[in-house]
Amino acid sequence: MRLVTTGLLATIFLASCSQNNVETDNTLEKYFDENKVEGCFALMNNGTGKFTVYNLARYRDSSYLPASTFKIVNSLIGLQTGKITNDSMVIKWDSVKRRVDDWNQDLTMYKAFRVSAVNYYQEVARRIGKDTMQLWLDSLKYGTRKIKTTIDSFWLDNSLKITPDEELGLVKRLYFDQLPFFKSYQEMVKRAMLFENDANYRLGYKTGWGFKENGNAIGWITGWIEENNHPYFFVLNIESTDHDFDMWTVRMKMLKGILKQLGFLEGRM
Numbered sequence: 001m002r003l004v005t006t007g008l009l010a011t012i013f014l015a016s017c018s019q020n021n022v023e024t025d026n027t028l029e030k031y032f033d034e035n036k037v038e039g040c041f042a043l044m045n046n047g048t049g050k051f052t053v054y055n056l057a058r059y060r061d062s063s064y065l066p067a068s069t070f071k072i073v074n075s076l077i078g079l080q081t082g083k084i085t086n087d088s089m090v091i092k093w094d095s096v097k098r099r100v101d102d103w104n105q106d107l108t109m110y111k112a113f114r115v116s117a118v119n120y121y122q123e124v125a126r127r128i129g130k131d132t133m134q135l136w137l138d139s140l141k142y143g144t145r146k147i148k149t150t151i152d153s154f155w156l157d158n159s160l161k162i163t164p165d166e167e168l169g170l171v172k173r174l175y176f177d178q179l180p181f182f183k184s185y186q187e188m189v190k191r192a193m194l195f196e197n198d199a200n201y202r203l204g205y206k207t208g209w210g211f212k213e214n215g216n217a218i219g220w221i222t223g224w225i226e227e228n229n230h231p232y233f234f235v236l237n238i239e240s241t242d243h244d245f246d247m248w249t250v251r252m253k254m255l256k257g258i259l260k261q262l263g264f265l266e267g268r269m
Contacts, residue, residue, distance in 0.1 A: 036240065
C-alpha cells in the first residue's frame with residue numbers, strides 16, 4: 001500500500017462551519033414536513049465560505065451510518081492500494097441474485113459506483129482488508145473511525161458513523177483534489193459522481209440508504225452543484241420511521257426542490 005502524505009490529514013474533518021458564517025433557513029422545513037421526515041440540509045458557497053443550513057444541530061452534532069456514501073472513500077482506498085486498478089476494472093458477478101437488477105451482472109468500478117452496487121464494494125473492502133482499511137480511516141479521521149464488525153458491512157450496520165458536516169467536508173476536499181490520494185484517482189471518483197452536466201449546471205453526488213439500530217431509514221445525498229464554473233457543496237440527510245419509505249424517489253425530489261428554491265438548476269447563479 002502506498003499512502004500519500006499531506007498536511008491536510010490533521011484537519012480534514014474538523015467542523016467546517018461556525019455561527020459566524022451560517023445562515024439558518026427555516027423555509028426549507030416544508031420539504032421535510034411534506035415528506036414526513038426529520039433531517040437536515042446544508043449548502044456551502046465556496047466563494048464566500050457561507051453556509052445555508054436547515055437544522056444546524058443535526059448537521060453539525062449528530063452521526064449516522066454513511067451507507068453507500070462510503071463508496072467514495074472505498075473507491076479511493078481501493079484505487080490507492082491497487083485493489084482497483086482503474087475505474088474500468090471488472091469484478092465478476094458471483095451469481096447471487098440481489099434486489100437491484102443492475103447489481104446482478106459483471107460490473108466495472110464506474111458502473112458499480114453509479115448503480116451503487118453493494119456487492120461490488122463489499123468485495124473491494126474484502127480485498128483491501130481490515131488492517132489497511134482501518135489505517136486509512138484513522139488517517140482520514142473519517143467519522144467515528146471504527147470497524148467494529150466485519151470488513152464488508154461496517155459502513156452499513158451502524159458500527160461506523162459520520163456527521164453531515166463531515167460528509168460535506170469530504171466532498172469539498174475531493175472536488176479540489178485535496179484528499180490524500182493520487183489526483184488521478186480523485187478525478188476517477190468525481191467522474192463517477194457526475195450525474196448531470198448541461199449548459200446550466202453540473203451536479204455531482206453520491207446517495208446513501210441504510211437503517212439505524214431502531215429501524216428508522218436514513219438517507220443521504222452529498223455532493224456539489226457547479227454553475228458558471230463556481231462550486232457549491234451540499235449534504236442532505238433525512239430520516240423516516242417508515243421502514244418501507246420510498247427513499248429512492250423522495251431524497252432526490254427533496255434535493256431538487258431545495259436547490260431550485262435556492263436559485264439553482266437554471267444557470268442563474
